[in-house]
Amino acid sequence: xxxxxxxxxxxxxxxxxxxxxxxxxxxxxxxxxxxxxxxxxxxxxxxxxxxxxxxxxxxxxxxxxxxxxxxxxxxxxxxxxxxxxxxxxxxxxxxxxxxxxxxxxxxxxxxxxxxxxxxxxxxxxxxxxxxxxxxxxxxxxxxxxxxxxxxxxxxxxxxxxxxxxxxxxxxxxxxxxxxxxxxxxxxxxxxxxxxxxxxxxxxxxxxxxxxx
Ligand SMILES: C[S@@+](CC[C@H](N)C(=O)[O-])C[C@H]1O[C@@H](n2cnc3c(N)ncnc32)[C@H](O)[C@@H]1O
Numbered sequence: 001x002x003x004x005x006x007x008x009x010x011x012x013x014x015x016x017x018x019x020x021x022x023x024x025x026x027x028x029x030x031x032x033x034x035x036x037x038x039x040x041x042x043x044x045x046x047x048x049x050x051x052x053x054x055x056x057x058x059x060x061x062x063x064x065x066x067x068x069x070x071x072x073x074x075x076x077x078x079x080x081x082x083x084x085x086x087x088x089x090x091x092x093x094x095x096x097x098x099x100x101x102x103x104x105x106x107x108x109x110x111x112x113x114x115x116x117x118x119x120x121x122x123x124x125x126x127x128x129x130x131x132x133x134x135x136x137x138x139x140x141x142x143x144x145x146x147x148x149x150x151x152x153x154x155x156x157x158x159x160x161x162x163x164x165x166x167x168x169x170x171x172x173x174x175x176x177x178x179x180x181x182x183x184x185x186x187x188x189x190x191x192x193x194x195x196x197x198x199x200x201x202x203x204x205x206x207x208x209x210x211x212x
Contacts, residue, residue, distance in 0.1 A: 004010070019167075029142070033098055034119070035076075039098050042102070045077060045078070046078075047130065049198075049200070051081075052197050053137075053194050053197075054080060054137075055160050056204055057084070057137055060165060061085050061089065061090075061123045062085070064163060065132050065163070069131075069133050070091050070093075070159075071092065071133045072092070073095045073096070073134075074113070074136050075122060076095030076102075076106060078106050079102075079105070082106070082110050082115055087114065087115055091114065093114065094116055094117075094131075095115075095116070095117040096120050096122065098119065098121045098142075101173060122139070122142060123145055123149065130158065130159045131157055132158075132162050134154055135166075137166075138168050138169060140166055141168070141179075146182065147185075150183070162208075163208060164209070165204070167203065168180070170202065187207035188209075189207060189209050190207060191206045192206070
């Protein structure tokens with residue numbers, strides 16, 4: 001027997017098989033995102049390459065809602081946006097994400113009496129709470145069907161004068177223009193900007209529900 005052969009460890013093999021099955025065959029959103037966060041594939045969100053996008057979102061929140069707003073962020077990952085906004089700038093922050101691995105990190109790093117993070121699929125999330133700001137930062141792609149859910153599930157969570165903030169990458173998601181068109185049928189654009197870095201471009205829009 002060649003001495004370079006590595007013995008198969010049944011336990012390791014089982015773990016790998018389960019992980020492979022979860023990611024490639026069962027492909028639940030939760031297991032796929034958990035895998036990516038566990039592997040550190042999203043660690044880059046805290047880097048300078050992403051700073052401009054987060055800073056623009058944080059700047060809008062500071063400027064438009066200066067009085068301790070209640071904020072809901074959908075698809076919050078490990079809580080980078082809460083950190084960039086800064087806890088002194090909000091009354092409460094609820095971040096949600098389908099990936100328990102990301103939520104665990106977010107809670108241990110930024111959770112406090114007014115900052116909490118919950119693992120929940122955005123397509124199922126329900127609450128009686130209302131918010132001054134609801135944010136989908138690179139996350140609205142996963143809301144399906146997007147417009148129906150925005151209107152029936154999320155618009156009722158906005159306080160009167162509440163704002164929806166959405167960012168979408170212009171290069172990575174080919175259908176983002178079509179999505180903006182849909183959104184703007186039911187939301188008025190309060191302001192809109194384009195964030196461009198050496199590697200990426202994102203449209204960020206501040207939206208208010210149109211009267212029905
Ligand atoms: C591209 S990352 C963006 C993370 C962060 N908001 C940012 O801007 O850098 C997309 C995030 O959406 C989350 N996500 C994907 N599908 C989801 C779903 N169905 N419900 C809730 N979160 C979801 C992922 O776990 C991930 O954290």
